[in-house]
Amino acid sequence: MIQGMLIAALTLYGVGIAISAFRIIIGPSLPDRVVALDMIGVMLVSSIAIISVLQGTKAYLEVILILAILAFISTIAFSKYIERGVIIDRKRND
Amino acid sequence: MIEFVAALFMLGGAIMAVISAIGIIRFPDVYTRSHAGTKSSTLAVLMTLLGAFIYFASEQGFYSVRLLLGIAFVFLTAPVAGHLITRAAYRASVKMADTTIEDELRDVIKEVQEETKEEKENLQESREKTEEDVEQTDNKESDQERERE
Numbered sequence: 001m002i003q004g005m006l007i008a009a010l011t012l013y014g015v016g017i018a019i020s021a022f023r024i025i026i027g028p029s030l031p032d033r034v035v036a037l038d039m040i041g042v043m044l045v046s047s048i049a050i051i052s053v054l055q056g057t058k059a060y061l062e063v064i065l066i067l068a069i070l071a072f073i074s075t076i077a078f079s080k081y082i083e084r085g086v087i088i089d090r091k092r093n094d
Numbered sequence: 095m096i097e098f099v100a101a102l103f104m105l106g107g108a109i110m111a112v113i114s115a116i117g118i119i120r121f122p123d124v125y126t127r128s129h130a131g132t133k134s135s136t137l138a139v140l141m142t143l144l145g146a147f148i149y150f151a152s153e154q155g156f157y158s159v160r161l162l163l164g165i166a167f168v169f170l171t172a173p174v175a176g177h178l179i180t181r182a183a184y185r186a187s188v189k190m191a192d193t194t195i196e197d198e199l200r201d202v203i204k205e206v207q208e209e210t211k212e213e214k215e216n217l218q219e220s221r222e223k224t225e226e227d228v229e230q231t232d233n234k235e236s237d238q239e240r241e242r243e
Contacts, residue, residue, distance in 0.1 A: 001098070001101075002097050002098060002101045005101040005102070005104070005105050006101055006104060006105075008105060008108070009101075009104045009105045009107070009108035009142070010108070011108075012105075012108035012109060012111065012112050013108050013111055015112055015115070016108075016111040016112045016114070016115035017115075019112075019115035019116065019118065019119050020115055020118060020131075022119065023118050023119055023127075029124060029183070029188045029189075030186075031124045031128075031179055031180075031182060031183035031186070031188055032124050032127060034179050035118070035124065035127055035128045035131045035132075035176075035179055036118060036127075036131065038131065038132070038172075038175055038176075038179070039114070039115070039118060039131040039132075039135050042135045042136070042138075042139050042168065042172065043111055043115075043135065043138070043139075045139055045143075045164065045168065046104075046107060046108075046111065046138060046139045046142035046143065049104075049142055049143050049145075049146040049161070049164075050104055050108075050142060050146070052146065053100075053104070053145075053146050053149050053150070056153075056154075058150065058154075058156060058158065061158055061160040061161060061164075062160060064143070064160065064161065064164045065160055065163060065164050065167065068164055068167050068168055068171070069167065071175075072167075072171040072174075072175055075175040075178065075179060076175065076178055078179070078182075079175075079178040079179045079181070079182035080182070082179075082182040082183065082185075082186050083181070083182040083185045083186065
């Protein structure tokens with residue numbers, strides 16, 4: 001019963017990730033794609049939590065934190081790139 | 095019993111994730127899409143991680159701090175990321191949906207731009223003045239050198 005529910009939840013997450021990947025493919029502008037990418041990262045985090053529950057191990061729990069941090073930083077870098085065209089600003093001496 | 099509640103949490107989170115995915119494919123422009131992509135998917139990941147936390151706590155007696163940290167981190171960063179990407183989209187002048195009827199931010203940005211334009215002009219004038227001064231002093235120095243020769 002519980003295992004069936006967990007597998008159903010994992011399948012639903014797979015469906016969600018597939019739909020977001022479709023938005024990445026057809027997205028008309030770059031921010032659309034970045035929003036969908038951020039959402040895929042969040043969904044991957046929770047599907048990894050479900051996988052670690054399914055296998056009964058705590059070994060995957062570090063992956064959750066690292067994946068969340070990476071998704072956040074990549075979104076920030078993309079938004080900076082869209083806004084200014086550069087990612088790392090340098091102070092220039094005029 | 096508690097495991098069932100945990101599994102129910104995770105299933106509810108998955109349903110929320112599918113709903114937000116439907117939102118991201120159905121909404122008309124990037125601003126509404128980011129609304130669907132950050133809010134409801136945050137709720138989905140919160141419910142799923144909470145279910146995993148309850149499951150590990152009841153099944154193995156293991157209170158995972160990492161899951162709580164993950165919950166706190168996603169809860170803090172998802173709105174920030176959504177705000178940043180929407181702001182970048184607005185600055186890059188991504189088109190709004192055709193049904194949009196009001197854009198209050200445009201007027202404010204126009205005012206601020208005019209103010210900074212005036213400031214820039216003032217700055218330019220003062221800079222030109224100082225450049226003229228510098229040129230005059232340069233001419234004086236060159237005259238003095240010529241006299242010495």
